[in-house]
Amino acid sequence: MALIVQKFGGSSVADAAKVMNVAERVTETYKAGNQVVVVVSAQGDTTDDLIEKANEINPNASKRELDMLLSSGEQISIALLAMAIERIGCPVISLTGWQAGFNTNSVSGGARIKNIDTERMRRAIDKKRIVVVAGFQGLNKYDDITTLGRGGSDTSAVAIAAALHADKCEIYTDVDGVYTADPRICENAKKLDEITYDEMLELASLGANVLHNRSVEMAKKYNVKLEVRSSFEKVPGTIVKEVVNMEKMLIRGVTRDNDVARIGVIGLQHTPGVAFRIFSELAKEHINVDMILQSVGRGGTKDIAFTVTRENEPKTLEVLEGLKDVLKYEKLDHRDDLSKVSIVGAGMVNNPGVAAKMFEALYDNNINIHMIATSEIKVSVLIKLENAEKAVRVIHDRFIG
Amino acid sequence: MALIVQKFGGSSVADAAKVMNVAERVTETYKAGNQVVVVVSAQGDTTDDLIEKANEINPNASKRELDMLLSSGEQISIALLAMAIERIGCPVISLTGWQAGFNTNSVSGGARIKNIDTERMRRAIDKKRIVVVAGFQGLNKYDDITTLGRGGSDTSAVAIAAALHADKCEIYTDVDGVYTADPRICENAKKLDEITYDEMLELASLGANVLHNRSVEMAKKYNVKLEVRSSFEKVPGTIVKEVVNMEKMLIRGVTRDNDVARIGVIGLQHTPGVAFRIFSELAKEHINVDMILQSVGRGGTKDIAFTVTRENEPKTLEVLEGLKDVLKYEKLDHRDDLSKVSIVGAGMVNNPGVAAKMFEALYDNNINIHMIATSEIKVSVLIKLENAEKAVRVIHDRFIG
Numbered sequence: 092m093a094l095i096v097q098k099f100g101g102s103s104v105a106d107a108a109k110v111m112n113v114a115e116r117v118t119e120t121y122k123a124g125n126q127v128v129v130v131v132s133a134q135g136d137t138t139d140d141l142i143e144k145a146n147e148i149n150p151n152a153s154k155r156e157l158d159m160l161l162s163s164g165e166q167i168s169i170a171l172l173a174m175a176i177e178r179i180g181c182p183v184i185s186l187t188g189w190q191a192g193f194n195t196n197s198v199s200g201g202a203r204i205k206n207i208d209t210e211r212m213r214r215a216i217d218k219k220r221i222v223v224v225a226g227f228q229g230l231n232k233y234d235d236i237t238t239l240g241r242g243g244s245d246t247s248a249v250a251i252a253a254a255l256h257a258d259k260c261e262i263y264t265d266v267d268g269v270y271t272a273d274p275r276i277c278e279n280a281k282k283l284d285e286i287t288y289d290e291m292l293e294l295a296s297l298g299a300n301v302l303h304n305r306s307v308e309m310a311k312k313y314n315v316k317l318e319v320r321s322s323f324e325k326v327p328g329t330i331v332k333e334v335v336n337m338e339k340m341l342i343r344g345v346t347r348d349n350d351v352a353r354i355g356v357i358g359l360q361h362t363p364g365v366a367f368r369i370f371s372e373l374a375k376e377h378i379n380v381d382m383i384l385q386s387v388g389r390g391g392t393k394d395i396a397f398t399v400t401r402e403n404e405p406k407t408l409e410v411l412e413g414l415k416d417v418l419k420y421e422k423l424d425h426r427d428d429l430s431k432v433s434i435v436g437a438g439m440v441n442n443p444g445v446a447a448k449m450f451e452a453l454y455d456n457n458i459n460i461h462m463i464a465t466s467e468i469k470v471s472v473l474i475k476l477e478n479a480e481k482a483v484r485v486i487h488d489r490f491i492g
Numbered sequence: 493m494a495l496i497v498q499k500f501g502g503s504s505v506a507d508a509a510k511v512m513n514v515a516e517r518v519t520e521t522y523k524a525g526n527q528v529v530v531v532v533s534a535q536g537d538t539t540d541d542l543i544e545k546a547n548e549i550n551p552n553a554s555k556r557e558l559d560m561l562l563s564s565g566e567q568i569s570i571a572l573l574a575m576a577i578e579r580i581g582c583p584v585i586s587l588t589g590w591q592a593g594f595n596t597n598s599v600s601g602g603a604r605i606k607n608i609d610t611e612r613m614r615r616a617i618d619k620k621r622i623v624v625v626a627g628f629q630g631l632n633k634y635d636d637i638t639t640l641g642r643g644g645s646d647t648s649a650v651a652i653a654a655a656l657h658a659d660k661c662e663i664y665t666d667v668d669g670v671y672t673a674d675p676r677i678c679e680n681a682k683k684l685d686e687i688t689y690d691e692m693l694e695l696a697s698l699g700a701n702v703l704h705n706r707s708v709e710m711a712k713k714y715n716v717k718l719e720v721r722s723s724f725e726k727v728p729g730t731i732v733k734e735v736v737n738m739e740k741m742l743i744r745g746v747t748r749d750n751d752v753a754r755i756g757v758i759g760l761q762h763t764p765g766v767a768f769r770i771f772s773e774l775a776k777e778h779i780n781v782d783m784i785l786q787s788v789g790r791g792g793t794k795d796i797a798f799t800v801t802r803e804n805e806p807k808t809l810e811v812l813e814g815l816k817d818v819l820k821y822e823k824l825d826h827r828d829d830l831s832k833v834s835i836v837g838a839g840m841v842n843n844p845g846v847a848a849k850m851f852e853a854l855y856d857n858n859i860n861i862h863m864i865a866t867s868e869i870k871v872s873v874l875i876k877l878e879n880a881e882k883a884v885r886v887i888h889d890r891f892i893g
Contacts, residue, residue, distance in 0.1 A: 107548040141568070145575055147508040152575035159586050160571035163564040167542070170561035174546055174553035185560050190635060211635070234591060234612070 093258040094216070095120055098130040098226065098248035102265055103322035104168050105135030113322065114175035116263070117221060121181055126216050128255065130226040130248040131172055133164025154199035158228075158238045162188065165225035165244075173223045184215050185223040189236065193229030193247070201240030202229060204247075207254040216255075224251060242303020249306045253313035260315050261328075262302060267321035268329035269294065269301055272345045272487045276480045279487060283343060284327075285335035290343045291317075293435040293469045297346040307331065335437075341445055342436035345487045347479045349430045351381070352404040353461070355396040356411060358421025361387070365418060366395055372410055378403045382431070382464040382473060392421070396462065398473065401427055429461060430479035433471040434486060446470045452489040458482050494659040495617070496521055499531040499627065499649035503666055504723035505569050506536030514723065515576035517664070518622060522582055527617050529656065531627040531649040532573055534565025555600035559629075559639045563589065566626035566645075574624045585616050586624040590637065594630030594648070602641030603630055605648075608655040617656075625652060643704020650707045654714035661716050662729075663703060668722035669730035670695065670702055673746045673888045677881045680888060684744060685728070686736035691744045692718075694836040694870045698747040708732065736838075742846055743837035746888045748880045750831045752782070753805035754862070756797040757812060759822025762788070766819060767796055773811055779804045783832070783865040783874060793822070797863065799874065802828055830862060831880035834872040835887060847871045853890040859883050 097117060104110050113131070121127045133141075141160050145152050169185035176183040192208030215222045226244025231237050239246055245262060252260035269291070272280040286294075288311035295304045301319055310317050310331065320328030359365050370380055383397045399407050404425060411423055439445040446463075449470055453460060458481070462473035474482055498518060505511050514532070522528045533539075542561050546553050570586035577584040593609030616623045627645025632638050640647055646663060653661035670692070673681040687695075689712035696705045702720055711718050711732065721729030760766050771781055784798040800808050805826060812824055840846040847864075850871055854861060859882070863874035875883055 107545070110549055144508070144568075144572060148511055148572055149575040149579040151579070153578055156571045156574045156578065156586060159574070159588075160568060163567040163571075166564040166567070167545075167561060170557045170564075171545060171549055173557045173560070174550040177554055177557065178550040178552070185557060187560075187637075236588075 092124050092126065094126040094128070094255060096128045096130065096248050096252040096255070096257045096260040097263060098244060098261065099132070099263045099322060100244065100265075101132040101135050101137070103263055104131055104172060110171050110175045113172060113263075114179055116322070117172075118176060118179045118181045121221050128212060128216070128222045128224060128251055128257070129172065130224050130244055130251065131165065131168040132226050132244040133161075134168050134171075137164040137167065155235055158199045158236050161238055162225070162228045162236045165227055169223045169225045176221055176223070181221055182219055183221040183223060185225075186211065186215075187225045188228030188247070189230035191222075191224045191251070193250075195229035195231055195237045195239070197231040197233065197235070197237070199235070199237055202231065202237035204229060204239065204250050207250055209254050212251070212255065242305050245303045245306035246309060249309045249313075249315050249317070252315045253309065257315070259318060260310065261318045261320055262306075263320050263322040264301065265322060266301060266319075267324055267326050268319050269331075269344070271340075271343065271491050272483050273347075276347075276483050277345070277487045279492065281491060283329045285330045285332065286343055287335050287437050288331060288333060289468055290435050290437055291331045293433070293466070294344055294346055297348050297431070297433045297435065297469075297471070302331070340436065340491060341438050341442055342434045342490050344435050345432070345483050345490070346435070347430050347432045347483050349476060349479060350400050350402075351398045351429055351431045351473070352401045352407075352425060352427040353396060353398050353429055353473060354404070354407055354411070355394060355424040356418070356420050357394050357424060358392045359395060360419050361391050361393050368414070368418065369395065369411070372414060373407060376406060376410055378407055378410070382462050382471060384462050398431065398462070428476050429473050430476045431471050431473055432479060432482045432486065433469055434490065435469050437468050439470070440467045448489060449486055452485045453482060456481065456485045458485075493525050493527065495527040495529070495656060497529045497531065497649050497653040497656070497658045497661040498664060499645060499662065500533070500664045500723060501645065501666075502533040502536055502538070504664055505532055505573060511572050511576045514573060514664075515580055517723070518573075519577060519580045519582045522622050529613060529617070529623045529625060529652055529658070530573065531625050531645055531652065532566065532569040533627050533645040534562075535569050535572075538565040538568065556636055559600045559637050562639055563626070563629040563637045566628055570624045570626045577622055577624070582622055583620055584622040584624060586626075587612065587616075588626045589629030589648070590631035592623075592625045592652070594651070596630035596632055596638045596640070598632040598634065598636070598638070600636070600638055603632065603638035605630060605640065605651050608651055610655050613652070613656065643706050646704045646707035647710060650710045650714075650716050650718070653716045654710065658716070660719060661711065662719045662721055663707075664721050664723040665702060666723060667702060667720075668725055668727050669720050670732075671745065672741075672892050673884050674748075677748075677884050678746070678888045680893065682892065684730045686731045686733065687744055688736050688838050689732060689734060690869055691836050691838055692732045694834070694867070695745055695747055698749050698832070698834045698836065698870075698872070703732070741837065741892060742839050742843055743835045743891050745836050746833070746884050746891070747836070748831050748833045748884050750877060750880065751801050752799045752830055752832045752874070753802045753808075753826060753828040754797060754799050754830055754874065755805070755808055755812070756795060756825040757819070757821050758795050758825060759793045760796060761820050762792050762794050769815070769819065770796065770812070773815060774808060777807060777811055779808055779811070783863050783872060785863050799832065799863070829877045830874050831877045832872050832874055833880060833883045833887065834870055835891065836870050838869050840871070841868045849890060850887055853886045854883060857882065857886045859886075
């Protein structure tokens with residue numbers, strides 16, 4: 092007997108038929124002799140519909156009241172899923188975030204889980220019940236309902252798996268696993284049987300869109316075995332864990348991320364502390380900087396270039412313009428016709444030729460590289476947006492075939 | 493400075509514009525220097541829509557899960573109303589039933605309020621906040637969300653008014669007060685300035701449909717001053733309290749109730765305990781019996797006739813058929829082409845001619861009476877359905893004019 096946490100997203104419970112489908116999946120696992128805790132998100136477009144209702148009334152509503160509003164979405168889902176499981180004839184209880192013991196900090200709209208008081212879930216599991224928990228939500232110390240922000244339901248599921256020392260946390264989604272590349276771009280893309288937390292983290296932050304980073308970080312921290320699986324097809328998914336067999340692959344995947352803007356600060360005085368000043372001011376505005384390149388320019392000046400998300404581009408330029416007198420740069424430039432293409436693989440740290448092989452694949456196909464960034468398990472290049480899909484394909488062919 | 497509890501039903505908050513209208517009403521009261529607690533129901537058809545969603549998945553869902561589902565409706569309303577009040581610029585906080593301290597018994601779907609822990613509401617009021625509370629819901633001792641059943645939001649409002657010792661509890665609805673008769677039937681119907689709890693109870697149970705009985709009973713028990721007012725028009729409503737000026741009216745109102753079925757048990761043995769047996773068996777099935785008539789028939793047998801709601805008619809006949817061998821009656825009859833027309837007034841106890849005056853009005857208009865029931869403040873007659881509206885008019889003309 093294993094304790095398994097299963098998480099189903101909003102599209103998996105979008106209508107009555109899909110709720111019944113999820114109930115079938117859950118009860119199969121239960122009938123096979125397992126203890127099951129299920130985490131669900133709000134149905135389909137419910138959250139968007141609720142946000143629209145709020146905007147009609149007050150586009151500047153407080154986050155506390157938005158959390159009160161939005162958390163009703165998951166409450167509807169858990170009740171409906173519990174009813175579907177009742178219909179199949181298995182014992183079940185639905186629990187809101189606060190009933191399941193989710194204590195969070197007080198940052199409405201993006202709260203962090205402080206701890207989970209698992210007593211009520213444990214009691215229900217001991218009574219042989221399937222426990223259906225509302226994802227995305229908790230309670231702060233003032234007894235206000237909070238929501239966990241983006242990727243919140245994945246995080247709820249992993250947090251429960253960690254708190255209950257579950258044997259596995261299965262994340263059901265509309266893809267059946269993690270692929271070596273986006274199958275829509277690269278027809279040779281292969282589904283991975285296994286991947287490490289670190290690789291998954293790089294893939295998630297590079298735009299693979301399967302699991303949210305917060306949930307993978309938490310899974311790594313508490314050593315929760317994750318599995319990404321399809322809600323609709325009954326096939327094995329991809330397991331995310333600490334150490335995996337490297338098989339024959341040098342790299343685990345190729346991704347591209349088009350949500351990237353490149354900012355250049357040209358002709359900076361070559362004095363110490365300039366780079367520090369730029370990035371500390373951006374950090375104050377909560378702007379994450381990704382790839383960074385510093386180069387010595389003409390006449391003793393230097394240039395600094397870096398990337399931010401497109402959403403942050405205007406704010407970044409505003410901050411830098413405000414610093415013109417202090418930094419004494421010549422000019423700013425910015426472009427958003429670029430894409431970041433990356434390869435990820437825990438194996439590359441021991442295989443020095445990996446980056447060169449990637450660059451060669453691009454060179455052979457006349458794709459210019461604008462910037463390069465590397466970590467121990469990742470190489471990213473900035474290239475023209477129009478070449479992005481082609482780049483994914485040629486790199487994938489070169490490494491994985 | 494007064495503490496005022498205001499309750500708005502689902503039709504008053506059905507869309508964004510109506511929510512803003514309610515926010516205006518609430519903040520006007522607040523800006524006039526009062527402390528305000530607002531109770532709201534789920535928006536418009538939300539509850540029906542949620543029930544439909546549940547039925548699609550499981551028509552036999554447990555009441556516990558139905559309560560989990562339905563309580564989300566009020567949670568949406570309180571958040572939206574709080575956002576609307578924020579937009580007007582007044583300090584506000586929304587509270588679910590459990591956050592507001594509603595402790596109920598464990599009868600899911602029709603829970604009774606055991607007590608209200610008012611600490612959190614008090615704290616919010618002390619911070620000069622308008623407090624918006626979800627009606628219709630509470631929490632049982634197992635920390636499960638419960639709903640209060642029919643008329644639940646009215647009851648929530650009165651319970652808060654009682655617990656906070658509020659100066660007044662205003663029930664906003666789509667009519668602007670309590671009338672001497674249904675204005676759609678009787679064009680001379682007058683709005684009452686005041687009415688006693690007991691009169692209101694009789695009117696509510698007789699089909700006046702303005703306030704639910706449970707809320708009036710609770711208001712009477714805790715001496716909460718109620719006012720029935722219009723959500724849309726700013727005119728004084730009808731005040732419900734313990735003692736009112738009798739003015740010149742002998743009666744307070746004329747009502748009719750078409751939801752009535754008459755059951756006859758014909759040719760019963762004239763042995764003791766027969767009536768007791770009938771009504772105790774019906775009580776076991778939770779069937780409320782209203783008017784009762786017992787008469788001695790031919791040959792030492794007797795007949796018993798009584799009324800039930802139409803919904804309960806088939807079940808009632810089933811119970812009686814099951815008792816045929818025990819009761820040894822000749823036959824059952826039943827008809828549902830009848831209506832109950834009633835006059836209500838605390839003054840009639842001191843005016844013996846009231847019933848006679850009512851019967852005379854009916855006689856003068858050739859309307860036959862099938863059954864009569866009286867209490868200290870009420871006279872009801874059962875007449876043919878087709879005569880019901882005419883009866884209301886002629887009785888109203890005779891007493892009120």
